Amino acid sequence: MRISIMGAGALGSLIGALLHLSGVEVILIGRPPHITEIEKNGLRISGRMEALLRIPTSLHPVECDLSILTVKSYDTREAARQMKGFEFPVLSLQNGIGNEEILMEELGEERVIGGVTSYGALRVEPGHVKYTGEGEIVIGEMNGELTGRIRRISEVFRKANLNVRISRDVKMEIWKKAIVNCGINPLTAIAGVRNGALLEIPTLRKIMKEVCEEAKRIAESYGIRFDEDPVNKTFEVARKTSENLSSMLQDVMAGRRTEIDAINGEVVRRARALKIPAPINESLYRLVKVLENDGRTESSDDSNAPGA
Template identity: 30%
Template sequence: MKIAIIGIGAIGALWAYKLQQAGHQVLTMTRDKSPTQLQIQLDDNPIQTFSANALSQLTTCDVILITVKSTQVNQAIAPLYSFITAQTPLIFLHNGMGALDTLGKQWQQHCLYLATTTQAAFKPSSQQVKHTGHGLTLIGRYQAHQPALSQHLLSQLNLALPSVIWDDNIQAALWKKLAVNCVINPSTAYYHCKNGALTQEQYHAQLHALIQECHQVMQLAGPAFPLDELQQYIYQVIEATADNYSSMYQDIQHQRPTEIDFITGFLLKKAKQYDLHLPTHSALYQQIKKLENDYS
């Protein structure tokens, strides 16, 4: 298959390498549109060379994966509109929720899909990517009227980077991931710690409050998971990723824009629709915005 990857961060680089390794023709699109080739080394495997930024090739792609951050979705795909056919599936894989809601009306005729993953990757340099955790990728419809992805496409993605599964209720998975991100990402960014540090007693009260507030919103706006199930799941993720630094921690450390508006910001907007007040999330949101505003 001919597959384009928009955004070659850690997850985009991981997918690019795995898909090309599986025999597919992979086209990469970078923020800097000038390079015509790029190289990626996955772990200790041989370096692979990829075609880059050939816009005209997008028209003949079988599928396009958009792996930029939620804050970059509009900026990344707007220049590509005239090169993408309405029939080409576009799979968006990023943290947070609400990024596709900001797209222009012209995109509503396209085949848009949402994905969430527990695959973990890290880029120690521009040409290196480390696969730091194996996991599950779920893909589902952005809008109810859209067709499911073909079994052939799903099977090819699954063969390249297992496991990939179609999810008819992708919103439930996205809300669960949102709750994880709302609790872990801003907390680790503000307290300057690895994920695992959040299990320390000094953070218990805040984490409990953050989880309770997430649960309040999810009861009304999202899937109604039992509170103890949600809490257990979030602590399982913390323990499984104990040695990791969250993406928001890394963004703050490198003085980059964070995804806070599509993570905690999205949760707060939903809470407002139901006249819910989330004091713990609101305070943490303001603390992260202050850190961003303090960049020199």
């Protein structure tokens, strides 16, 4: 199987490296300077493993049997449009809610596979990724069918020693991870703390619980039925990743755009569509937007903000 990694940043590069080591033909697709450094000097992996790998790269989509999409949520539509001229299936392993819907709008329902992952990676510098945490990859057809392609992808992942699980309800899995992100990501970004501090500081612990409960109620209003309590799951993830800096905190520290729109922002938008209040998610959303804009107001017209 020939697999492209569309959006090969930290996470995509790590998954591509692990697949490459198992003998899979991998192409890393991304942007300079990370991709150009890999092309020139190879991909360095540190942390849980040490390796220097020569993996083919590209700045544009290429023909393959499967594309794993790991771009930031705000780049999903543009990435989908770049892949319109191809026919390969696309597996989303992104953060947030709504990525799969965008992909289906642009590419057609039959090409899109849903998924989530809890593998941890950090880009140290261009061409160098730190493998920070072994996790799980959950994949599934958006309609819940157990198809041959899902089984084949799962087998390829297993041969690469990736922890993979097939879900018959991948929409629930996406919401569950999104609720974890709703609790951990904005609070760590706003407070400037590691994940574990959300358990240690009583006020942050309380807010984390409340924001997850609010998001859970909204998910259930859309017919989502969880296989475990996402609030408890959030606390479990915070414990297991207590020393980690969340991706949103890393983005804020580096002055980059965050994925808040696809996480708490999307929860607020969907709550608004049902006329359900979501004040905690909305407050966290707006605070992170202030951080994104370096303390400046978003604009003189705030009408595009969720809940406005």
